[in-house]
Amino acid sequence: MTEILQTSPEIGGMGHSVKRKEDPRFIRGKGEYIDDLTLPGMLWLDIVRSPYAHATIKGIDASEALKIPGVAAVVTGKDLEGYKLHWMPTLAGDMQMVLPTDTVMYQSQEVAAVIATSRYAAADGVAAVLVDYEPLPVVVDPHKSLEKDAPVLRPDRGEDKKTNHIWHWESGDKAAADAALEASDVRVAEDIYIPRIHVASIETCGCIADWDPVRQQLTLHMTSQAPHAIRTVLALVAAGAGLPISEQNIRVKTHDIGGGFGGKVPVYPGYVLAVAASFLIGKPVKWIEDRSENLQADSFARDYHIHAEIGATREGRIQALKVKTIADHGYSDAAADPSKFPAGLFNVITGSYDFDKAFVEVDGVYTNKPPGGVAYRCSFRVTEAVHAIERMVDILAHDVGKDPAQLRLENFIKPDQFPYKTPTGWEYDSGDYGRALHKALDLIGYADLRKEQAEKRARGELMGIGISSFTEIVGAGPSHDFDILGLKMFDSCEIRVHPTGKVLARIGVQTQGQGHETTFAQIIAQELGFPVADIKIEYGDTDTAPYGLGTYASRSTPVAGAATAVAARKIRDKARKLAAHLLEASEEDLEWTPGEFHVKGSPDRKKTIQEIAFAAYTNHPAGMEAGLEAVDYYDPPNLTFPFGSYICVVDIDKGTGEVKVRRFVAVDDCGNIINPMIVDGQIHGGLTMGLAPALYEQITYDENGNNLTGTFMDYLLPTAVETPAWELEKTVTPSPHHPIGAKGVGESATVGAPPAIANAVVDALWHLGVRNIDIPITPPKVWAILHEKGIA
Amino acid sequence: MAEHIALVVNGQRREGDVEPRRMLVQFLREDLELTGTHIGCDTSQCGACTVHVDGQAVKSCTMLAVQADGATVTTIEGMQAADGALHPLQQAFWEKHGLQCGFCTPGMIMAAADLLARNANPTDDEIRHAIEGNICRCTGYHNIVAAIREAARTMPAGATAPPPTPATVNA
Numbered sequence: 001m002t003e004i005l006q007t008s009p010e011i012g013g014m015g016h017s018v019k020r021k022e023d024p025r026f027i028r029g030k031g032e033y034i035d036d037l038t039l040p041g042m043l044w045l046d047i048v049r050s051p052y053a054h055a056t057i058k059g060i061d062a063s064e065a066l067k068i069p070g071v072a073a074v075v076t077g078k079d080l081e082g083y084k085l086h087w088m089p090t091l092a093g094d095m096q097m098v099l100p101t102d103t104v105m106y107q108s109q110e111v112a113a114v115i116a117t118s119r120y121a122a123a124d125g126v127a128a129v130l131v132d133y134e135p136l137p138v139v140v141d142p143h144k145s146l147e148k149d150a151p152v153l154r155p156d157r158g159e160d161k162k163t164n165h166i167w168h169w170e171s172g173d174k175a176a177a178d179a180a181l182e183a184s185d186v187r188v189a190e191d192i193y194i195p196r197i198h199v200a201s202i203e204t205c206g207c208i209a210d211w212d213p214v215r216q217q218l219t220l221h222m223t224s225q226a227p228h229a230i231r232t233v234l235a236l237v238a239a240g241a242g243l244p245i246s247e248q249n250i251r252v253k254t255h256d257i258g259g260g261f262g263g264k265v266p267v268y269p270g271y272v273l274a275v276a277a278s279f280l281i282g283k284p285v286k287w288i289e290d291r292s293e294n295l296q297a298d299s300f301a302r303d304y305h306i307h308a309e310i311g312a313t314r315e316g317r318i319q320a321l322k323v324k325t326i327a328d329h330g331y332s333d334a335a336a337d338p339s340k341f342p343a344g345l346f347n348v349i350t351g352s353y354d355f356d357k358a359f360v361e362v363d364g365v366y367t368n369k370p371p372g373g374v375a376y377r378c379s380f381r382v383t384e385a386v387h388a389i390e391r392m393v394d395i396l397a398h399d400v401g402k403d404p405a406q407l408r409l410e411n412f413i414k415p416d417q418f419p420y421k422t423p424t425g426w427e428y429d430s431g432d433y434g435r436a437l438h439k440a441l442d443l444i445g446y447a448d449l450r451k452e453q454a455e456k457r458a459r460g461e462l463m464g465i466g467i468s469s470f471t472e473i474v475g476a477g478p479s480h481d482f483d484i485l486g487l488k489m490f491d492s493c494e495i496r497v498h499p500t501g502k503v504l505a506r507i508g509v510q511t512q513g514q515g516h517e518t519t520f521a522q523i524i525a526q527e528l529g530f531p532v533a534d535i536k537i538e539y540g541d542t543d544t545a546p547y548g549l550g551t552y553a554s555r556s557t558p559v560a561g562a563a564t565a566v567a568a569r570k571i572r573d574k575a576r577k578l579a580a581h582l583l584e585a586s587e588e589d590l591e592w593t594p595g596e597f598h599v600k601g602s603p604d605r606k607k608t609i610q611e612i613a614f615a616a617y618t619n620h621p622a623g624m625e626a627g628l629e630a631v632d633y634y635d636p637p638n639l640t641f642p643f644g645s646y647i648c649v650v651d652i653d654k655g656t657g658e659v660k661v662r663r664f665v666a667v668d669d670c671g672n673i674i675n676p677m678i679v680d681g682q683i684h685g686g687l688t689m690g691l692a693p694a695l696y697e698q699i700t701y702d703e704n705g706n707n708l709t710g711t712f713m714d715y716l717l718p719t720a721v722e723t724p725a726w727e728l729e730k731t732v733t734p735s736p737h738h739p740i741g742a743k744g745v746g747e748s749a750t751v752g753a754p755p756a757i758a759n760a761v762v763d764a765l766w767h768l769g770v771r772n773i774d775i776p777i778t779p780p781k782v783w784a785i786l787h788e789k790g791i792a
Numbered sequence: 793m794a795e796h797i798a799l800v801v802n803g804q805r806r807e808g809d810v811e812p813r814r815m816l817v818q819f820l821r822e823d824l825e826l827t828g829t830h831i832g833c834d835t836s837q838c839g840a841c842t843v844h845v846d847g848q849a850v851k852s853c854t855m856l857a858v859q860a861d862g863a864t865v866t867t868i869e870g871m872q873a874a875d876g877a878l879h880p881l882q883q884a885f886w887e888k889h890g891l892q893c894g895f896c897t898p899g900m901i902m903a904a905a906d907l908l909a910r911n912a913n914p915t916d917d918e919i920r921h922a923i924e925g926n927i928c929r930c931t932g933y934h935n936i937v938a939a940i941r942e943a944a945r946t947m948p949a950g951a952t953a954p955p956p957t958p959a960t961v962n963a
Contacts, residue, residue, distance in 0.1 A: 025894075028828070256893075257893065713837065719923075
């Protein structure tokens with residue numbers, strides 16, 4: 001990392017709360033989301049879905065549907081089979097059905113596609129398609145799925161795989177962790193379930209596939225967080241099916257995206273069906289899922305059944321950790337984890353603590369549920385890891401009779417231990433965990449709250465204080481370890497400086513609301529001194545943007561942000577040569593201040609970056625290429641490790657079991673900050689997506705695999721009323737290896753918040769003998785406990 | 793059987809032939825090409841489709857287009873002044889970072905405008921209750937509340953949507 005020079009507000013480099021460049025279109029209703037687009041001659045696709053979680057398809061009768069005016073075609077799995085398009089690969093390397101030929105594997109699975117001339121006609125067609133099902137035994141519980149007599153859900157995997165077990169993954173030293181646990185004075189063990197949840201971005205998924213049979217060109221307008229990867233996957237699938245759709249003739253365009261949070265990373269059958277329909281009919285085909293389809297059929301997140309055990313000395317000095325987990329993946333592993341990491345980065349589970357020994361294992365399992373799991377504002381299982389370790393540390397503190405803040409402070413990795421190698425193999429680049437926790441304790445007035453709690457407890461009132469001191473792991477990732485389907489997880493930026501000193505930059509990542517058009521312009525403004533207003537950022541068009549792996553896992557700033565800074569520095573290097581030519585000085589004699597080069601000691605002998613840009617096209621020296629452009633594909637040397645300490649105060653209603661978050665203080669450290677206003681916005685949103693699974697959201701199924709939470713009537717997203725006013729603070733510990741010292745922030749709060757809330761609730765009830773409550777901590781769950789304890 | 797309807801949308805007289813089952817939101821988005829009003833759920837929870845019908849905030853996914861026959865409708869596109877000047881709520885959402893992906897924003901602004909028309913100086917608690925029918929997944933509501941508070945401060949008393957301009961356009 002190099003020194004960050006201060007820029008003027010007019011330039012608007014790093015550290016300025018620049019107003020967002022994307023907002024003028026959104027606040028006027030002039031955004032361009034997928035369902036806002038209409039192409040000439042466009043048809044509509046709607047999907048027939050299975051009412052059963054597991055069934056044989058005996059027959060599909062589309063004759064009545066085809067009589068409906070406007071219905072053009074009904075496509076079934078048998079039709080796709082002819083093109084070898086009935087199955088497709090997932091990003092995790094498993095296989096997933098586009099449409100079934102004989103068996104449905106979860107409720108709401110796609111069974112047939114109806115193509116019609118209008119949205120309403122397509123829906124009428126869906127209602128008229130008759131499907132004859134014969135129900136099969138349903139596997140809902142992943143533990144039962146592993147039992148010997150469980151039906152084998154995926155016979156397509158071959159004769160040698162007669163089990164619902166997908167994979168086993170482990171990390172750390174099992175024997176050493178066992179021995180250290182044996183030798184510990186205190187051992188704490190707990191089962192912790194992190195339930196299935198859904199990102200539920202307010203815009204659902206959709207696309208318009210536009211195959212031009214004359215030009216042999218496929219344009220796919222779609223809601224994707226990773227358009228380049230989608231293009232390559234499409235090209236590979238088309239090649240496998242022998243279709244004449246090759247990668248140079250595939251253009252993926254994303255337009256504006258109404259929230260992603262990981263749910264718009266996977267390839268869903270609807271996208272493939274629209275492509276297939278457009279290819280067969282030769283017209284543009286639009287598919288927009290509705291909310292119930294989105295909640296019932298799209299990739300879910302979490303669903304980790306964790307058993308954790310922690311060993312410590314009598315004084316509470318942490319020594320060993322052992323974790324065994326069952327991961328419910330539904331009927332197909334459609335996670336978007338890097339190839340080497342089927343359980344994501346779950347082995348970051350040693351968290352902020354100086355563990356000597358640790359061992360983690362995860363087993364992936366099939367059930368009759370939608371495939372997954374992808375993200376919920378955290379792609380790589382960090383939320384699951386942080387929840388488990390922060391719950392375990394809290395239980396340990398209570399067990400050894402130590403204040404949870406004190407126990408954390410005593411066990412943190414200390415600032416002088418960085419770079420710090422964890423027992424599961426990560427090298428944390430930087431951190432100062434004690435500083436963040438102390439700041440949070442001061443801000444919330446911790447000592448006074450503990451006094452208040454003691455007084456209230458004496459009066460029989462229920463109040464709790466919960467802490468979470470999380471370590472995030474983001475910025476995937478270094479190419480020696482990180483790839484998705486073989487594609488290395490670098491990212492990119494291409495910058496073009498125009499003769500009049502205006503800039504066009506294109507990036508390989510993809511905003512879904514994060515504000516890339518503003519923050520990436522700020523990085524360039526920082527590095528080159530052009531005002532933010534003069535810099536245009538483009539993304540999401542695979543014909544023009546450089547190749548990148550997209551935006552998820554908080555990787556935009558750590559990876560593409562670094563590429564942007566490095567590309568800008570390449571331009572500055574050339575600008576220096578041009579300035580030396582213009583000033584008739586040697587390059588070594590020139591000094592850079594944001595926006596200009598001047599001769600050392602003669603501040604008047606200077607050339608502004610705009611003058612230099614003009615000269616690059618009008619007066620470049622002999623022997624130098626004209627123009628002022630650069631591109632960088634950045635391969636990060638390490639991941640980045642944002643961290644923070646959150647403290648939550650809850651009050652519990654003894655009559656109803658309702659948990660009210662009274663205060664929530666979040667101290668975050670995401671390294672150097674590009675735009676403080678946007679970082680705070682990311683944290684506000686992240687905290688709310690931490691509150692949501694902690695108290696409200698869960699996708700549940702009955703024993704027949706029926707989704708009981710398939711609309712917003714039952715899947716409860718927090719509104720402004722449930723959401724508290726968040727209190728934010730920062731510490732700044734720059735990443736030592738990132739070009740601008742940034743770390744990424746989008747997911748931190750979602751990762752860090754749930755255990756702070758759960759710890760607060762358990763803290764309020766600990767004296768009643770409560771050790772753990774699985775999230776979401778709903779009023780019925782709390783009321784049942786209070787009732788059992790004779791309180792409610 | 794199509795029904796003929798005529799209504800005033802953002803100050804312009806608009807007419808169209810619609811199926812009786814056609815929802816107002818689809819009439820606005822697809823027939824009138826006013827795509828600023830969004831659809832985010834099937835069950836009237838999310839509020840992304842909020843518009844004003846005869847001066848009141850309405851979720852346009854729960855109203856049939858034929859029910860709006862003869863009504864005066866304002867959508868997000870009708871909030872800015874004729875000269876393009878932003879409505880105080882639009883300005884405040886921008887200033888206070890009250891939006892991220894922007895998808896819920898039009899509905900959120902229309903719900904907030906309805907609140908401020910009834911209550912020019914709401915408390916934070918009143919603001920939060922007024923927008924509880926509008927779900928935002930990005931902002932955590934924090935800056936939306938701040939933006940509405942700011943708009944209440946800067947908005948001239950009695951200000952609503954801009955005045956209508958007479959014209960008729962067939963859908």
